[in-house]
Amino acid sequence: MTTQTTPSVRQARPQPPNVIRVGLSRGALELRQFFRERDAVVFTFSLPVVMLVLLAGIFNDTIPDTGVKASQVFAASMIAAGIMSTTFVSLGTGIAQDREDGTLKRLRGTPTPMTSYFIGKVLMVLVVSFAEVIVLLALGKVMFDLQMPSDAGKWLTFGWVFLLGVIGCALLGIAISSVPRSAKSASAVIMLPFIGLQFVSGVLFNPIKELPSPMVEIGSFFPLKWMAQGFRSVFLPDSMTFQEVAGSWEPGRTALVLVAWCVGGLVLCLLTFRWKNSRQG
Template identity: 45%
Template sequence: MSTATHTSPALSASAAAFGMGRTVRLGLSRIGYETKIYFRQTDTLFFTFLFPVIMLTIFSVAFQGMGNVGANPDGTGGISQAAAYLPGMIAAGILLSGVQNLGVDIAAERSDGTLKRLGGTPLPVLSYFFGKMGQVFATSILQIALLLLVAVVAFGVSLPTDPAKWMTFAWVYLLGIATSAILGIAISRLPRTGKSATAVIIPPVLILQFISGVYLQFSLLPNWLQTVASIFPLKWIAQGMRSVFLPETFASVEPGGSWNLGAVAIALLIWLVAGLVICRVTFRWIRKDS
């Protein structure tokens, strides 16, 4: 008489819970490791973490002689140059923290054999991505805090006092940073080698900043360039941030004459889903026997 071995549903659920708990624990430890490595890389610190702060300082000082943005004909009213540039620099920082940082970093790890070595360890794939995503969230929060501190202390920018504005900031930030991080993982497949990663990834990211309302006022761009920029997520992140930090009167110069936050959410969700699909199709966890 033969006997069959059956795994009870309770044991299966317990094993799954243990496996997920282990994945989360390893992921949390990876966040600390990834963040330490991030702050030890001087090029990453300059071109990703400090770059928006430096650009905010340069533009605020260079253009302060032009007077306030949106001032009345008699020169009264409006906002300072620093206040006008702040939302764009926050949006740029979000893109740099996700797309540029992860795109270059993962491409280099693939090229130098780091992914292959990790593939030979018990580290789950989800723990690896948990660490990367956690590092992006942690460093971008610190970057935004530094941007706000510089804007307020050095340039006297007044921050919003309406709680609704900060609620908008929260969901635009979370959706924007998640989308940027996922796209950074997806774009890491483009460079053929780790050495070419910066040359492949940084130029498109820089171009997007110029056409998406970061360095130049979006309404001043030609219509066809606004249409091109609207395809990509940075334009929508910047628009969402402008709705938080700029006066309501500035909405009239936006496309359609409003902040259009519904379109911001839809555009970022589309890019988030597209990025997840691309990552699922293209990312390979390189095992030793591959």
């Protein structure tokens, strides 16, 4: 009669990977991949810079009774466009490419938590957006005499507008990445709303209150308008509020709309995100 022996020590199951730690590693990888693509780096950083130089170079008159030049208004507003370029546009096109070349499909077959993939993407655009803002601030200061605030409260406003703007626009970029049917069409599909929003959000057209009411209402629904207004409140004097639709900087409403886009953008991602494109079944 044989007896079956039971191992006294059971083999411990491997622990699942730490989502945050893997996300940080993924973020470092995303940054390396981004900066290796020289054409993507040049396009991402140069688009807001070229737009700023063109607009501020053409419209450089001093606004009556303010001592502020139109170029300084454009410089403050263009910071918001730079952030949207590095978040909404970069993520929308980048994830569409990852979906088509099979990166997302391969990741789902590994122990890597998919949440870590998105953490890595957001960390990447956070770093790139910060670098973009530094470039635009330096350009605004050197070429257009954009005044850096000496008040700590204004820098605090700059910080939360930047952070909420990056998160909200990044989530919007993740959501829109499911719209293009292929990676080839992603740039065209995503650039169209980006350019349109710059006009109706008071970035490429100032003062925003002179836009037709329907356009103002459309722009007010999206985060770009509130980011641009928030940055104008940081770098322009309070005497410039007469150019705003409400006649004030509306910091409370700006924060509320940007927080709403962070929450709503997350919900939108959960509802619309696809791991495969239509041709992959």
